[in-house]
Amino acid sequence: MKEIVPAPPPIVRNQFETIRELFTKNVVPSYGRFDLALSHGSGSYLFDVNGRRYLDLGGGIAVCALGHAHPAITEALVEQSKQLVHISNLYYHEPQGRLAQALVGLIGPGKCFFGNSGAEANEGLFKLARKFGHDEGRFEVITTINSFHGRTLAGIAATGQDKVKKGFEPTMPGFRHVPFNDLAAMRNAISPATAAIMIEGIQGEGGVTPATPVYLLGLRTLCDEKKLLLLMDSVQCGHFRSGRFQSFQRILEGVPGGDAFLPDGISMAKSLGGGFPMGAFWVRAPYADLLSAGTHGTTYGGSPLACAVALKILEVIEQEKLEANARAAGEFLLVGLERLAQTYPGVIQNVRGLGLMIGIEFAAGIPNLPGDPGKSQAVRLTNLLHAAGMLVIPAGASVLRLLPALNLTRGEAGEGLRILESVVSKHAG
Ligand SMILES: *Cc1c(COP(=O)(O)O)cnc(C)c1O
Numbered sequence: 001m002k003e004i005v006p007a008p009p010p011i012v013r014n015q016f017e018t019i020r021e022l023f024t025k026n027v028v029p030s031y032g033r034f035d036l037a038l039s040h041g042s043g044s045y046l047f048d049v050n051g052r053r054y055l056d057l058g059g060g061i062a063v064c065a066l067g068h069a070h071p072a073i074t075e076a077l078v079e080q081s082k083q084l085v086h087i088s089n090l091y092y093h094e095p096q097g098r099l100a101q102a103l104v105g106l107i108g109p110g111k112c113f114f115g116n117s118g119a120e121a122n123e124g125l126f127k128l129a130r131k132f133g134h135d136e137g138r139f140e141v142i143t144t145i146n147s148f149h150g151r152t153l154a155g156i157a158a159t160g161q162d163k164v165k166k167g168f169e170p171t172m173p174g175f176r177h178v179p180f181n182d183l184a185a186m187r188n189a190i191s192p193a194t195a196a197i198m199i200e201g202i203q204g205e206g207g208v209t210p211a212t213p214v215y216l217l218g219l220r221t222l223c224d225e226k227k228l229l230l231l232m233d234s235v236q237c238g239h240f241r242s243g244r245f246q247s248f249q250r251i252l253e254g255v256p257g258g259d260a261f262l263p264d265g266i267s268m269a270k271s272l273g274g275g276f277p278m279g280a281f282w283v284r285a286p287y288a289d290l291l292s293a294g295t296h297g298t299t300y301g302g303s304p305l306a307c308a309v310a311l312k313i314l315e316v317i318e319q320e321k322l323e324a325n326a327r328a329a330g331e332f333l334l335v336g337l338e339r340l341a342q343t344y345p346g347v348i349q350n351v352r353g354l355g356l357m358i359g360i361e362f363a364a365g366i367p368n369l370p371g372d373p374g375k376s377q378a379v380r381l382t383n384l385l386h387a388a389g390m391l392v393i394p395a396g397a398s399v400l401r402l403l404p405a406l407n408l409t410r411g412e413a414g415e416g417l418r419i420l421e422s423v424v425s426k427h428a429g
Contacts, residue, residue: 119150208359
């Protein structure tokens with residue numbers, strides 16, 4: 001006999017205005033937020049306070065590696081918190097040691113340091129570079145234009161975008177920027193004060209631009225020749241998002257000499273904790289003991305709770321073969337997006353990316369695009385996609401990023417393409 005299930009109670013309270021008011025009155029307005037208040041999620045779906053469902057292809061900006069409310073993460077949080085949440089870095093504990101071992105195993109011979117965010121991971125690498133160059137009076141780090149390295153004072157000094165620096169001058173000394181993927185520009189920029197080079201394997205905030213194989217290999221040679229540290233900010237493009245643990249591993253696949261490539265330092269965060277705030281950096285063996293006792297630290301870094309979650313995420317990624325899924329789902333999305341770009345050339349100009357890190361570049365000046373003309377096209381398109389039931393992340397004026405969970409299914413990817421087409425087709429002159 002068919003069971004009679006009562007209809008769910010109608011949602012009568014629109015809490016959005018109330019929540020927004022709390023923010024307007026009490027939260028520093030440093031973020032441009034969308035008009036959405038979210039209450040819960042499951043996998044690649046999020047629900048707003050009105051009960052409306054959204055396909056989440058933004059993944060909390062490349063953070064939610066296993067999607068929302070993954071039972072394995074919940075279990076790791078609950079079980080570890082029954083044992084130990086925090087003890088400080090005055091003592092040893094097993095989860096931090098095991099996580100460091102796992103990351104070293106995935107990258108190469110070296111050691112790890114744990115912090116709480118991407119900016120902090122980069123700060124650690126900048127301090128490493130200064131320590132490395134100190135006795136020779138070298139301190140400078142060269143980064144690239146359109147890079148993003150975080151919002152601390154050193155982070156904004158390192159970031160190759162003026163908009164993050166504006167109003168916070170004087171800029172911290174010791175950072176200069178050169179065009180990305182331009183080896184000659186990097187070589188020319190090196191001065192007697194240079195200690196390191198930092199790049200993203202795939203520029204994220206800058207609009208999803210992968211480094212070329214020639215650039216990566218050339219930088220390695222250049223750094224060896226000039227005795228510089230080669231530092232990679234893998235905060236966004238790392239953790240299997242590209243279809244390999246590190247984006248440089250993916251970019252250099254099948255390239256002669258690619259297997260031997262290793263940078264000297266790698267910063268990580270975002271997907272590392274899957275939403276539990278944490279960051280880390282790895283430093284290659286010859287330099288792994290430069291930051292000796294007392295030279296660097298943070299109270300919360302690598303807590304038993306954070307490390308238990310990160311270890312669980314690595315375990316699920318391996319068990320559920322999410323490295324291969326990121327590659328296959330990413331390829332599926334990219335092929336679908338290329339088809340959309342061909343069908344609607346007046347709207348979509350270009351699509352690019354590796355694995356589940358994809359950028360969709362829209363044509364400049366799409367006619368009659370709805371929304372506040374004072375807002376960028378990327379923001380207006382994001383609003384239209386929200387209305388159609390999908391979350392994406394804007395980058396720059398005209399790029400939308402897809403940074404979904406690594407366990408995104410083929411069905412969900414297909415749904416994303418359909419929603420995008422429904423919005424794009426409306427604006428194809
Ligand atoms: C997000 C990001 C950061 C900063 O990380 P936070 O956790 O926000 O401090 C640094 N570098 C890159 C490439 C990023 O994408």
